Amino acid sequence: MKLFGFRIPMMASLVLWALVWEIVGRMDVIFLIPPMSSIISAGFGLVATGSWQSASLVTVRSFVLGMALAIAVGVPLGIAMGRFRIVDNIFGLWVNMFVSAPLSALVPILMILFGLGETTVVVTVFLFAVWIIVLDARAGVMQVPPSLIEMGRSYGASRFTIFTKIILLSALPEILAGIRIGLIRGVKGVVIGQILVSIIGYGELFELYSRSFDMERFWALTMILFAAAMLLSAVVEHFEKRIEYYAGAR
Template sequence: MTLFGRRIPMMTSLIFWLLVWEIVGRLEVMFLIPPITSIVAAGLNLVQTASWQSASLITLRAFIYGMALAIVVGVPLGVLMGRVRVIDNIFGLWVNMFVSAPLSALVPILMILFGMGETTVVVTVFLFAVWIIVLDARAGVMQAPTSLIEMGRSYGASRWTIFTKIILLSALPEILAGIRIGLIRGVKGVVIGQILVSIIGYGELFELYSRSFDMERFWALTMLLFAAAMLLSAGVEHFEKRIEYYAGVR
């Protein structure tokens, strides 16, 4: 970012809004917005409590199971849709519909099907994440360079070799981009699932803090979730850039 001809670090914007937040909190304009320093102090105390640690384990377990299922199902389905027209015609409409649909409305239906336990949260994470993974894997496979495929055929490469050495490797950046976005959507899904369906994990803590108007801990927990989602996204994005460079060099 450039201001008056001088380059300003991106972190400056974050610091500015944190200062605004602190001032608004100190002025007590709204009781829902406590000072940022109080939120940080509450967050430091929160991570030391047994309730937060237990809730984190429950939330992390549901998130990992749901995301693993979304990747295992989404990547192969997207690759098949990109390579086989019949499968693309069968699943294309449904995938596009679920990507744009308000999935939160389906959570009560999941509660009826899977009950009030952790299984419903896992399924919710899966539904939030899988569709964007499918679409990006499909796009990556369909955008594989035709010239490389033709060159492989001209040198007598088998279909399996062309698929694994050319198509799949060239699609890896798009596949990782879909997984990165799926991770962010999965964080949203695990919180929504825990709040709306089974009040466990972070959903239980959000419910407790909102009912008791403990806004310091409420905002501290929210910021911890945002930080976790950003770190996950940044980690996958770093790996994605390395793969993209490798694919470009090839």
């Protein structure tokens, strides 16, 4: 972005909002918005506490398990839907229904099925992430140029070689894009799941800080989650850019 001929880095917007937040907090307009300096200070104190470290361990474990299941199920299902029309006809309606449904409303049902524990959070992360992964993997496979597949067959390539060397590599950018968006949705899922369960991980901390009106730690924990989601997205996006040349034929 350029302003009056000068290049402004993207991080400048975050600095601007932090300054506005600090001013509003210092004006003491509303107790729900403490100064940004107080939130940052509370954040450094928060990460040194045993309660945050224990909650982080539970949250990371739930997130990793849920995302691993989402990727393990979503990528093969999306590829199968892109390659075989019968699979697409069977699962297409359900995938589109769940990707647009308010999944937060399903968490109370999951609590009945799986109890008030970590299993419910893992399933919530899975449900939030898997559908977008399926759709992007399906889109990537469906956009593979038929000419590449025909060329592989004309050179005598086996079905396995065509799948691994042509279809999978050509669809890889969309697959990684789906995983990147799935990671962000998974962070949302783990937070919503833990808040509604309210007895484990970050959900327990959010409940504690909101009840005691400890808004500095409440916002510090929220910003830590935002930073984690942005970092995960940036890591996957880095790998996306490195393999973009596989899609060049399109």
